[in-house]
Amino acid sequence: MKNNKLRVGIFGISGCAGCLLTFLYEECFKEIVNLVDIKSFPLIKEHTYKGDFDYVFIEGTVCFERDIKRLKELRKRSKKIVALGTCSCFGGVPSIKNFLDKEKTMRFVYPTYNHLKAENPTPIYKHIKVDYYLPQCPPSKEEILEFVKCIVTEKEFKPYTDPVCLECRKNGNLCLLNKGEICLGPITNGGCNSICPSNNVECYGCRGPCHDANMKAFISLLIEKGYSGDIIKSKMQTFAGLQFMEKGEKISEWLEK
Numbered sequence: 684m685k686n687n688k689l690r691v692g693i694f695g696i697s698g699c700a701g702c703l704l705t706f707l708y709e710e711c712f713k714e715i716v717n718l719v720d721i722k723s724f725p726l727i728k729e730h731t732y733k734g735d736f737d738y739v740f741i742e743g744t745v746c747f748e749r750d751i752k753r754l755k756e757l758r759k760r761s762k763k764i765v766a767l768g769t770c771s772c773f774g775g776v777p778s779i780k781n782f783l784d785k786e787k788t789m790r791f792v793y794p795t796y797n798h799l800k801a802e803n804p805t806p807i808y809k810h811i812k813v814d815y816y817l818p819q820c821p822p823s824k825e826e827i828l829e830f831v832k833c834i835v836t837e838k839e840f841k842p843y844t845d846p847v848c849l850e851c852r853k854n855g856n857l858c859l860l861n862k863g864e865i866c867l868g869p870i871t872n873g874g875c876n877s878i879c880p881s882n883n884v885e886c887y888g889c890r891g892p893c894h895d896a897n898m899k900a901f902i903s904l905l906i907e908k909g910y911s912g913d914i915i916k917s918k919m920q921t922f923a924g925l926q927f928m929e930k931g932e933k934i935s936e937w938l939e940k
């Protein structure tokens with residue numbers, strides 16, 4: 684009998700496997716395997732499939748030359764590429780290295796090792812065309828499932844584009860900015876149901892900057908509250924620093940005021 688299901692691959696480059704593991708939540712995975720044909724998922728099954736894919740999900744940041752090679756190969760073999768998780772979409776925590784002294788950082792972690800040829804970590808869109816983004820660290824299993832349902836029914840997948848604050852207010856939380864925390868909710872894309880502030884933890888921006896974020900106003904507010912430019916910058920650089928820094932061209936100027 685002919686199998687008409689979409690052919691899917693789930694791969695990782697340099698990452699922690701947290702995004703890949705999100706697929707394996709029982710309730711999520713059971714539904715996904717019924718909806719699509721998972722041809723390759725090296726984390727859980729032997730990697731023998733050599734054919735093409737309809738959709739490939741990729742976790743992780745580009746840190747090494749081998750990651751770029753892998754991405755290019757997968758791009759050739761798949762009709763659509765989905766960036767899975769904050770590392771893949773925006774660079775994630777490894778991209779902090781872009782803002783640090785590379786040599787000093789390497790010596791701190793590997794005091795005697797001299798053969799490490801790591802690149803400046805970058806998100807996958809810097810190397811290949813990406814068709815869809817499912818950010819968050821780790822991504823939400825509900826969003827992955829919703830995405831899979833959309834692709835099998837050919838329904839348009841609409842990413843959430845309002846700031847985290849909107850969900851946070853709906854959830855009735857007291858604002859952490861008023862409790863002396865730097866919460867990036869006003870400038871960060873929601874869609875996580877404000878999971879961090881709802882648990883009394885400030886938002887670190889892992890779903891990336893909102894397209895219409897008013898960075899200047901937000902930074903002025905934090906400066907008025909007495910935070911230094913360095914503290915604000917390091918918060919913004921935690922998960923999606925490359926995007927936040929690109930978003931506000933004059934960000935360094937505003938932060939230095």
Ligand code: SF4
Nearest residue numbers: 698701768769770820
């Ligand atoms: S986005 Fe988070 S969970 Fe996914 S690979 Fe990066 S650090 Fe791990």
Ligand code: SF4
Nearest residue numbers: 848851858859866868
């Ligand atoms: S706690 Fe954070 S996300 Fe919630 S309303 Fe305040 S700034 Fe926005």
Ligand code: SF4
Nearest residue numbers: 875879886887889890
């Ligand atoms: S609240 Fe912020 S840091 Fe937490 S999951 Fe949502 S976007 Fe990410």
